[in-house]
Every structure is written in structure tokens, then in C-alpha cells.
């Protein structure tokens with residue numbers, strides 16, 4: 042909604058036969074926003090989308106209920122990307138890579154399919170047949186990359 046307000050027209054004498062007309066025009070812009078969950082008018086900041094955190098989580102819950110495949114696809118896509126990256130950086134069967142390098146390619150270590158614990162108790166996370174574990178060497182965070190082996194099945 043846009044409102045246009047006229048405040049004033051000033052006429053300023055300049056000399057005997059010249060005058061300057063000054064028109065002052067004032068624009069007021071108001072874009073009304075409504076809560077995405079309860080449709081109540083929102084007050085304050087124009088970038089707000091919800092009344093409060095309750096409305097936000099209620100809306101997101103409802104969306105997730107209506108579109109469960111969206112969540113499935115998001116997880117599925119991240120797993121596929123993770124697997125592709127682990128595969129690309131682990132051609133030899135074992136490799137080391139800086140975490141920031143792999144993460145900058147889109148790798149997200151929170152998405153994995155299963156884990157394997159070795160006899161020392163180290164937990165390797167796997168994305169299908171490609172595994173990784175985080176290590177810090179000389180204050181540099183790295184992933185050790187390994188591949189799934191038959192003996193890990195037990």
C-alpha cells in the first residue's frame with residue numbers, strides 16, 4: 042500500500058518578475074505483512090514473517106507434515122553429494138583432506154548412513170561405502186577417508 046501526501050507548496054519571490062515554485066512532496070511507503078501461520082497483521086520490522094517463534098514452528102511443522110518428500114529429498118540429495126565427494130577425494134582407498142576443503146565443496150558431516158567402531162574405539166562415519174573421521178593435526182582439522190571393508194560387517 043502506498044500513500045501519497047501533499048505537505049505544502051511554497052512560492053518564493055526571487056525578483057520582481059521571477060518567482061520560484063517549490064513543491065514539497067512526501068511519500069510514505071507501508072507494506073503490510075501478515076503472519077504466515079495465523080494471518081494476523083505484523084507489527085514492526087517489515088522483514089518479519091511470523092508473530093513469534095510459536096507461529097514460526099507451527100508453520101514449519103505444518104509444512105513438513107504436508108510435504109514429507111521435501112525433507113526426504115533434502116536428506117537424499119545431501120547423502121548423494123557427500124558420497125560423491127568422499128569418492129572423488131578417496132580414489133586410493135585411504136586419504137586425508139582438510140575439513141574446510143571438503144566442506145567448501147558442500148560436504149556436510151552430519152549426514153551419513155551408518156558407523157563403524159574400530160578396536161581402539163574410534164568411530165568412523167560412513168556414507169554408504171565411503172567412511173570418514175575427523176582428526177586435528179597441528180591445529181589443522183582434517184578428515185581421514187577410508188573405504189568400507191567386508192570385515193567391518195561384524
Ligand SMILES: [Zn+2]
Nearest residue numbers: 076079092096
Ligand atoms: Zn501468527
